[in-house]
Amino acid sequence: MLAKKEQHRFLLDLARPYIEEMFRYFNDEDIMVVLCDHDGIILEGKANENTKRMLERIRFQPGADWNEQVAGTNAIGTALMEKKPVQIFSAEHFCQGWHPWVCSAAPIRDPFTEQIIGVLNMTGKKKLVQAHDIFWVVSQAQKIEQAIGFHLMQQNIFSFKSVLDTIHDPFVIFDMDGRITRHNDAAKFLLGIKIGERIESYMDAPIYQKDLKDLSNKGMQALFRGKDGTDWRIRIQPYKMGTYLFGGMAIFQKIGSKTSIHVRPKGNSTRYCFNHLLTKEPSMIRLIKLAGKASFSDKTVLITGETGTGKEVLAQSIHAYGPRRQGPFVGVNCGAIPKELVASELFGYEGGAFTGAKSQGKKGKFLLADKGTIFLDEIGDLPLDAQVCLLRVLEERAVFPIGGTEPIPIDVRVIAATHKDLKKEIKKGNFREDLYHRLNVISLSVPPLRERRGDISLLVESFLRDACEGKTCPQIEDEVWGIFHSYQWPGNIRQLKNVVEQAIFHSDGQVITINDLPQELLMGMEKPSTDLNKTYESSQWAGRKKKLTREILIEVLKKTNGCVSEAARLLNVSRMTIYRKLKEFGLE
Incomplete structure (x- = not known):
């Protein structure tokens, strides 16, 4: 039993304050609070002396095994079997000696792998109403899980730092069975990893239970070749607390790629990432999720939205989040380049290609963006003859510098943006329909403010x-x-x-x-309708206060175009009352 307690020392230490809290509340009652391990063995119990003696007679004490296979139906064993909180009342117990008791149990899970590491149980005489409070048991179990999460971050700080330092690379957390329980977007979209799969299916050599146990002393390395032929090196580190091993964390890195996200590419790079997109609006949250998914695709993205909505911030965020983040991000404002210079700016030119050309030639924006992303802002302003060249580049994945005789292959991800309605521009003859369809593979629309x-x-x-x-x-x-x-x-x-x-x-x-x-x-503020004052002066609100309901507040704010001061005057209340009611009605 001492060895068992030592193995679960971390769980005992973290759970003890919450067990003590429950015991203090019930210390005069026939109630006992116990903590069990993941096998259903009681590690520690707390009760007054009288209750403890009664329960010891029916083998409810530290060291006893209450797994359902051993003890039949009971709260601890059933909670482990069903993997959820349960309450077993009186005669529902398998053992007749338990019929005077009611037991409530809730599993305690590791917050990262979600595997059950223990059970919190409260047992009391069935006549006691307090003993029936399963919700309190669940609440205390959740508090223990939160404490575990905090301490795991402390304990595994170096392991988590490794993960965070390579957060854009695929990484997974797996349990002691090798079952993947967590992964990031890179693992999902680059490798197709799914929750529940076994980590060994992403390794060229099998991983055995012994290998997992050895993680507590050292890490591991393995290799993996993806379906697209890409080779990955896998670094596996232990995920543990104290001497208790929960599983491991695997970080996938492309062989031959740089290993630190802190190395900035030379030349153009990004200033923004998804953290700069401040929002709590559901439409924007959905947009960011879609953009995050788009980060791991090389398909062309077309971002639409009014001027000033943050289209370039979104474009830079897509680049900074995905696997091309190590490469350059080259932004081009298509509307700011003189028409006669568009081709040379985008595609470059050979030396002596035209009068005034540099003798050594010049790389165009597409070549400068090789292995990275080119952002074509205001694509709707691109001249028609340049649209033809751009279409050819997108189709052939190669550029023809002015004066050149051979195409130069490029590896560039294209993101375009516009504030114009390109479908209308197509009807006007200002934009090529074939180019529109080539650009509009992944469509993202940024809502106005x-x-x-x-x-x-x-x-x-x-x-x-x-x-x-x-x-x-x-x-x-x-x-x-x-x-x-x-x-x-x-x-x-x-x-x-x-x-x-x-x-x-x-x-x-x-x-x-x-x-x-x-x-x-x-x-530029819209004035309320001139009829508004007459309407409300002749209404029930003129000169007196009535109960301000949600419907009335919405109606008045609509008529005042959202002007709180005007609404307050018409309703004969203070501005602070309006703000207080907005919060009360959930209209902020």
């Missing part, structure tokens, strides 16, 4: 922090917040950032008031 008003507060607070550079940020008046949330923002996020920066400059450093906002913003 007016359709994600729930993100305005997040964005404003972020812009404030960035602009203040560590200094104390000014507060924002309620009326200013009202304008921020009701304005239409034709310039989207770019305009919002500009307005915040201007307001900070004009403010006194303490509070941003309506007087600190740009005049064009205030002039």
